[in-house]
Amino acid sequence: MPSFSAPPTETFFETVGGEETFRRLVARFYEGVAADPVLRPLYPEEDLGPAEERLRLFLIQYWGGPATYHETRGHPRLRMRHVPFAIGPAERDAWIAQMRAAVDSLELPPEQGATLWDYLVYAAHSMQNRP
Numbered sequence: 225m226p227s228f229s230a231p232p233t234e235t236f237f238e239t240v241g242g243e244e245t246f247r248r249l250v251a252r253f254y255e256g257v258a259a260d261p262v263l264r265p266l267y268p269e270e271d272l273g274p275a276e277e278r279l280r281l282f283l284i285q286y287w288g289g290p291a292t293y294h295e296t297r298g299h300p301r302l303r304m305r306h307v308p309f310a311i312g313p314a315e316r317d318a319w320i321a322q323m324r325a326a327v328d329s330l331e332l333p334p335e336q337g338a339t340l341w342d343y344l345v346y347a348a349h350s351m352q353n354r355p
Contacts, residue, residue: 246289250283281293
């Protein structure tokens with residue numbers, strides 16, 4: 225008698241194209257950050273590369289990819305990690321604008337783009353720590 229089982233469920237990470245998609249997303253985002261007069265001062269490192277890698281690894285893990293972020297940095301603790309940086313409405317909105325351009329550059333199918341976008345907007349509002 226044949227055995228029937230549900231096909232393996234693909235993660236969002238896999239559905240949108242895996243690491244390459246998140247690499248493109250984050251690279252495009254940090255291109256915008258480098259030129260943004262509101263955001264650039266929030267990144268104290270001379271080279272944005274380390275921040276780019278942290279965000280990329282976090283998003284990969286969050287969406288179902290490898291847990292490299294956790295293995296190298298531990299629990300994300302996003303709000304705690306962002307406390308030293310003054311993030312008010314202007315910074316939040318600049319982050320959202322740069323991320324919107326990055327998400328749009330991926331040209332994802334509408335449902336996938338909306339899923340990703342909804343989380344990123346939620347995260348941006350969650351990181352605001354100044355009125």
